[in-house]
Amino acid sequence: MFHRPTRAGALCMTATLTILAACSTSDLDWDLRGRPGGLSTAEAARAVSAPRPRADDRGIISYPTYQVAVARQGETVASLSSRLGLDATQVASYNALSPQNPLRAGEVVVLPQRVAAAPAMTPAPVMTAPGAASPGGIDVTAIATSALDRAGPATAPVAAAPAPAPVQSAATEPARHRVSRGETAYSIARSYNVSPKALADWNGLGPDLAIREGQYLMIPTASAPPPTVPANVTAVTVPGAGSPTPTPPSAAKPLPAESTTPASKPAGQPASPDMGAQRTQASASRLGFPVQGKIIRGYVKKKNDGIDISAAVGTPVAAAADGTVAAITQDTDQVPILVIRHPDNLLTVYANIDGIKVTKGASVKRGQPIAVVRAADPPFVHFEVRKGFESVDPMPYLQ
Template identity: 55%
Template sequence: MTAIPVTHRLRLGSALAVIAALSACSGPIDLDMRGRMGGSLDTAAAAQTATADRPSPDNRGVISYPSYQVAVAQRGDTVASLAQRVGLSAAELARYNGVRETDPLRGGEVIALPRRVAEPSPATGAAITGPIRPASQVDVTTLAGAAIDRAAPSAAGTAPVQTGLEPVRHRVERGETAFTIARLYNVSPRALAEWNGLDKDFALREGQFLMIPAAAEAPRATQAAATTTPGSGSPTPVPPSSTKPLPAETPPAAAAAKPAPAAKPVADIGQSQTRTSNAAMAMPVDGRIIREYAKGRNEGIDIGASAGTPVKAAASGQVAAITKNTENVNIVVIRHPDDVLTIYTHLDGLTIQKGDQVSRGQSIGKVRAGDPAFLHFEVRKGFDSVDPMGYLQ
C-alpha cells in the first residue's frame, strides 16, 4: 500500500471539533451517544479511550516524532533556559508558543519546537535513536536487530529505534478548555494534563500546542494462549467421497449442458456504481483504497485517485459544516439520519455550501492535488468512528 504522510493522516482536529459542535447540547455530552436513547445510564466514562504513557524525553527534554518535536521542561526552567538546552533561539521558541522568553515553566510542561533539532540518541541520554515511528515504517531487519540489542545489553550495537503512534497535535484556540479539547478527541482530561504537564487547574493559553494522548496498544495474547495443538481450532472438512460414492455414470458432455449465464464482471474497489448499488453508501470517489481503516490509527479510509477526480456524497444528507485544518485542507461534514456523519478531507473545488441538502452521488468537490493525491473518508456514529467498508459493501 502507498504510505500517506503522517501530517496528512493525523491532523483532523478541526473535523473532530466540528463533530463536537454538531453534538453540543445544553447538558453534558454522552461520548458514546447512548444517552440519546432515553436511558438513565451515562456511559461517557466507559467510552473514554485508554491512553498510553507519554514517552520519556532525552536529557535535553526532547521527544521526537517524524512530523514534529517537543521539549519537556525541567523544574526551574524558563523559556530561555529550555531554548539554550535544545539549541534554539529563545525569541524564536517564545514566539512560536505565544509566551515570553523570561516566562517560568512548570516541571513536565511541554513546549512545541518551531523546527527540528538534533534527534535523540545515546549521545543525548536517550535509550533510542531517531524519532518515534510506527512499527509499519521500520523495516524488519532494524526491529530484529533492536530486539537482539535489548536482549544482550553487553553486546556492542547501535541504539534501538522506538516505535509508537504519533499523537495528534492540537493548537488551542480562544474559548477552548482542557475539558472541551479532551472531549473532542475522546480522551480523559487527566490524560491530556499528564501528557502536556498542565497545572492542577488544567489552565491553557491561546496558541498553545497540545499533544493528544495516543491510544494504548491492546495487550498481546500470551504465548501459552497462542500456542495450540497443530490442527486444533481449524476442523478438517470431511472429503465428499467418504460419505457419498462417486457417480456411476459419466456426466453428459459439456457441449450438451445448458450454457450458464455469463458472470457479471467484478467491480473495482473504487467503482461505486456497481459495487455499492445495494449498499448503504456509495463510494465517494473512483479509486483504490490505499490505506484501510484502523481504529486509533486511521479513523477512516484513504482512497487514492488522480487530482481533480470528482468527489461525491456517499449518502443523502445535509452539509453540516465546511472548515479547514491547520494545513488549510478542506474538511466537509455531512449529517445523515440516525446520528451518522460522513467526513471528507483533501478535496478542493467545493460545489456545496453549509446547510445544503445533497443527494447520494451528488458531486461535492474534486480530489486535491498531492503526492499521492487521495481522499480521506470517514463514517462516524455519533462520536465514534466506524469502518466505512461496513457501509460501502
C-alpha cells in the first residue's frame, strides 16, 4: 500500500450507497486495493495453509510455548478467565481487551500463562472458528461431532472428564504476530505469505477482517513442506549466470539494406489548419482531468475501475465538470473518497486525496479545486467515471 493501513473496520458507506443507487461494493472498489503498488493477495492465495488444530474439551489449544482458549457462547473475558482459573485483568491486558468485553462463541484469546490439565463439568460445545479480535464463523460439522462424542453410550451415568489439550509439536507451532498501529489483516497476511482467508480462519476474524492494536494473531502454518528439488536438476541461477544466452532469431541473418526517400509535401499544398485554435465549447472534452500528470495505471473493469494519475503531493485536485458533491466518505484505511454527481446520471469519483475543500451537497464548477493530492509512494489521484452505478473507461470522456 502507498500508506500504511491504519484500521480494518466496517465501511461506513450507508449514505454513499443510497446516493449511488444501491451500488454494490463489488462494483465500486472503495478499498482501491487494485491501485499501483497496492495490496495484492494473489501470491498469498496460492499458499496452502493447514487447518487450525482442534481445541480440547475446555476450548484450549496448546503449543510448546503458548496456549490459546476458544470462548463459549455468552462468555466475557472475565468469565472465561474464571473458568480457566486465570486472572481476568491479565488475560484482558494480554489481548488488548477489557475484562468486561463480551466474547462470541468461537473467539480465541491468547493465554498469558499455561493452564494445567484439570477436569471440568460437562463442557459446552466448542466452536472451531478461531478469532483473536472479532468472532468467526461456526463449524457445524465440528459441533455435531463433539455432540456425538459427548453423548456416548445411552447407559453412561456420568460424563467423562474432559481431556487436556494435546500439545502440538514445535514443528507445527504457528508464529504469533502482535498487531501494530496501522496494520490490517491484509497487510499482515501478505507479509507472512499466507492468504487473508487462512489468517481469518485461524483467528476467527469476522467478515470485515477487523483487528485491533496489541492483539495477538496466530500465523497459519503450511499444509506440507515445499517440494524439494531433485538431485539431477540444476539449481536456478540469476539471469545471465550459469547458462548461455540463446541467440535471438532476428540476429541469425542481417536485414537487407534499404534505401528510402523521406516523404515531402507537394508544392502548392496549403498549410494544415490549426484545429486547436478552432476548437469550440461543444467540441471540448466533456470532462477535465482532475490533475495534470502521467497516467500510471489504466482502466480495467472490475480490477481498476478508473485511472491513476501521478501528481506531486499537495497538488490541487479539480472537479472534472460542473455538478453537486454527492458523497464524502473514507475507505478502510481512512483515506477520503469524494463523489460528484453530474447531469445525465454521470458520477465522478476522486480518491487518494486529502484536505477536502467542499462539503456534501455543495455545487462545484469544472476546474474548481476540491481537494489536494495525498502523500503516498508514489503520490497519485485515483479517478473514476460511473454511468449510474456501472464504471466506464474515463478516457473517452477526457479526450
